Amino acid sequence: MxxxxxxxxxxxxxxxxxxxxxxxxxxxxxxxxxFPVGSKVGTAPKAxxxxxxxxxxxxxxxxxxxxxxxxxxxxxxxxxxxxxxxxxxxxxxxxxxxxxxxxxxxxxxxxxxxxxxxxxxxxxxxxxxxxxxxxxxxxxxxxxxxxxxxxxxxxxxxxxxxxxxxxxxxxxxxxxxxxxxxxxxxxxxxxxxxxxxxxxxxxxxxxxxxxxxxxxxxxxxxxxxxxxxxxxxxxxxxxxxxxxxxxxxxxxxxxxxxxxxxxxxxxxxxxxxxxxxxxxxxxxxxxxxxxxxxxxxxxxxxxxxxxxxxxxxxxxxxxxxxxxxxxxxxxxxxxxxxxxxxxxxxxxxxxxxxxxxxxxNAVITVWSVACMTILQTFDRDDQATLSYSGVYTGVQDLITLLNQLGTVVNIQGNLDKNLRYYLEMHADLFEPFDITASDFPLKFIDFPVAHQKQGVPIKVMERAVSRLILTTYSNGMIHAVDSEGIICAILQNCGFSEIEKVRNEFCWLHNLMKREFVTIPGELPQLFEKTLKILETSGILEVSDGKLEIIDEKNANVLGKLVLPYFYNIEMAFEVFSPKKPIISDLAEVVGTVQKNISDAYQDRLPNTRLSFLSTEPIKNAFAALTDFGIFEKSNSGLQINFGKLQQVKTRLANFTKAQISTSKL
Structure with missing residues (x-):
């Protein structure tokens, strides 16, 4: 399908x-x-x-x-x-x-x-x-x-x-x-x-x-x-x-x-x-x-x-x-x-x-692809001023890749007309621009916030609003590439290519991210086989002698980069726990600390840090994942953290992301 x-x-x-x-x-x-009138079994239709x-x-x-x-x-x-x-x-x-x-x-x-x-x-x-x-x-x-x-x-x-x-x-x-x-x-x-x-x-x-x-x-x-x-x-x-x-x-x-x-x-x-x-x-x-x-x-x-x-x-x-x-x-x-x-x-x-x-059955729009393209650009420089021509080229390339994977993007007429239509519709996100020009700069505006939150400056919060809006729309296409991106990133980062090992890692990562990427419980091995077939058919990798080999490095790299930020996000949330504070009264109390850590990392311009990571949703999902993995044990004084299990999860995840996370603890 x-x-x-x-x-x-x-x-x-x-x-x-x-x-x-x-x-x-x-x-x-x-x-x-x-309106048709229904009926109970064995009785005549009656309202x-x-x-x-x-x-x-x-x-x-x-x-x-x-x-x-x-x-x-x-x-x-x-x-x-x-x-x-x-x-x-x-x-x-x-x-x-x-x-x-x-x-x-x-x-x-x-x-x-x-x-x-x-x-x-x-x-x-x-x-x-x-x-x-x-x-x-x-x-x-x-x-x-x-x-x-x-x-x-x-x-x-x-x-x-x-x-x-x-x-x-x-x-x-x-x-x-x-x-x-x-x-x-x-x-x-x-x-x-x-x-x-x-x-x-x-x-x-x-x-x-x-x-x-x-x-x-x-x-x-x-x-x-x-x-x-x-x-x-x-x-x-x-x-x-x-x-x-x-x-x-x-x-x-x-x-x-x-x-x-x-x-x-x-x-x-x-x-x-x-x-x-x-x-x-x-x-x-x-x-x-x-x-x-x-x-x-x-x-x-x-x-x-x-x-x-x-x-x-x-x-x-x-x-x-x-x-x-x-x-x-x-x-x-x-x-x-x-x-x-x-x-x-x-x-x-x-x-x-x-x-x-x-x-x-979701309709994937040109705007969803454009938002994903813009976020990828911001990964290189979050304060960059974009150009229409640059966004257009990125959207065109990503749509070509999606089509290659068998994903349909809803384009009405030609791409240029469609992209301009969406930019005009979402013009309230940008400083004024001339939509009729052949090329023009696109600069996002900051949105006002009433007050700063625990250690996160107002300026950071104001800029984060547009990044969260971008992420909401880009998420409209992530279901089309999440599994493909995970397999590509495993092959690029984990140091093994045997099908059995890749399958095990794929299933573990999907279980970890089951609230981010919804899958059918108990059917991850089947999903792996289906995704493998898509990647083979699209010419991105091949299977030989029980091993997987990437043959299209460029597109495999793109797919990996599309999904890795979701893992960086939860990885930063995991870093908040410290042996200095082995018991916490409630997980909600640490959400603000995670947001402060993300804000600090962003201001220090550390790699793999997006302003959209300030969203409370993935932070809560990260804590729910740790609960699923048995990291928290209830005690009379609150939740006790099993640091042995936590370290196992963090080590395995770090082998996949290859990210250098540096944040303060509780």
Missing amino acids: TTGRQINYPEYENFLDHLQKKGGPFKFVTAHKH RSLEEIRKSVLESPRVKSVISEETLRRKCPSEDVRKEAEEILDEMSHTFNLYNVRSFGYAVCKAMEKLYDGIYVNEQKLLEIRERSKKDCVIFMPSHKTYFDFLLLSLICFQYDIQLPAIAAGQDFMSMKFMAGVLRRSGAFFMRRSFGTDQLYWAVFSEYVQTHVVNNDRTVEFFVEATRSRVGKSLHPKYGMLQMILEPYLRGSVYDIVIVPVSMNYDKILEEKLYAYELLGFPKPKESTGGLLKAREILNNSHGSCFLTFGDPISVRDHFGVTLHRNTFVCQPDSQFVLDVQAKTEIKKFAHHVVEIHNK
Whole structure:
């Protein structure tokens, strides 16, 4: 399967063209709709009322059983616990209303017309999904880059007469007051970020989600990454919601469930600057209606196009086949449903498989390649003034290499026109330039920050904002080269070329970086073989007598340099721990120290140091990797560091990066 998509008619249709053909937003939202009505197995299609959905949850054996258990545990009247269950249900439930959807949809359509030049969707897949939704419950699992994701998906479902989804949204949206009500009436239901050990909440929420699946009331939408990716690439998936969705299938309550991965990509992300500030460690502002109204100024600027690629619908029944035996779960009581180890493993692998499809179907833009090219230039001199001609040549060379590897970059028309289009769209990152000139300088501006953070000067933070924005967009293409780059860097740096040794190192490095480069658990050897074949086919290396040999040094070097900065980043995070302080109270306390070390290294102009390393995300991922490797041991006074294990990890990583890291310790 090729990585990347080319946006061409007739595979992709522009939704905004449809909007105009229908006479504009008002006629679009008031058009008569024919949403298919789903049904429960063995019953005729019937649209349930909100009250019927509510009653089915509260009267379910699971919720009634937990109410009884909580009544005994708390030693209180059952009416009190039932009232609490009703309050939980009222707090989370959507109050879907088509009239509200039409009203809100009008405002959304008007905004989309101002924001975007195009909203592209692969239409044939949507027609297929509509047919499947008549028989089985359809679950949309989109990638998550911006708050606009769920608005766009609902809009497209409305256009193609697909039952609008019930959308799992975080409870923090409820602080938006007016907007929370609008979202609730548009199909959003609200979930806590963490359920903890609240058995009553677990029971009510599980039953609420599953009654939609079993009765096929409407499609369901949730984000497998659980939160927006502020870094422009896929996040490590979460499994709880997916397990909840699949439970009715495992119990035999439904014949099948259809999963639809949706890749959502944007030329310009609305929250790009907000993400950069958040990644530097400045607190995320609370969601509020006032904040949304202030954000209206963004409507004055073009954000290019967005691309929704609907993947092939996946039959849960076909996908899991014999790997999950339903007879194991059918007889379990509702309130005591437990997944065995094999079932959990298979469901986790499936979540990662969905993320893999997101990446395969992602639209890689010229801007993503340009940002990667610019970052590579800054690796040589972070304060350089770039030229358009230099960036153009770098982009052209990198696209040629990507094509050689079988990756598609979406180029509309010629490259020069495309690159100028993106530079003009992102002109707010640069000092003024003449886009019509044959060549012109490109100098990034610094963005204001409110105050310095622990030992990091304001000037460094101000410059870091643009570097973090560049990194977010460049991450949109890293999934196409991460494995290839790792193999090339192993061959160049590690001093061995035997296939078995390279495979072992490849698997170890990917395990270390599993939160940076999402892969399918247990399938790294297969990924190695697949990547090897790509590198062989593209003429970058060859296999002979059980050994690997690079035959295209130039491109192998480029691929290695594309991925090594991700390893330099976590390597600098590892250096923060010192035997002088063998116990730390909390990992969060050392994030600021790592940022200070990175800032110091940058100011001293040490090699292999990027300002984007100040991002809190890879630092936290580095600490999570050390936790996976058993470096931290819990004690009464905090986390004790196993320096023997830590040194083993650092030594093996240093053999791969060949970097000279010099930073202060805790």
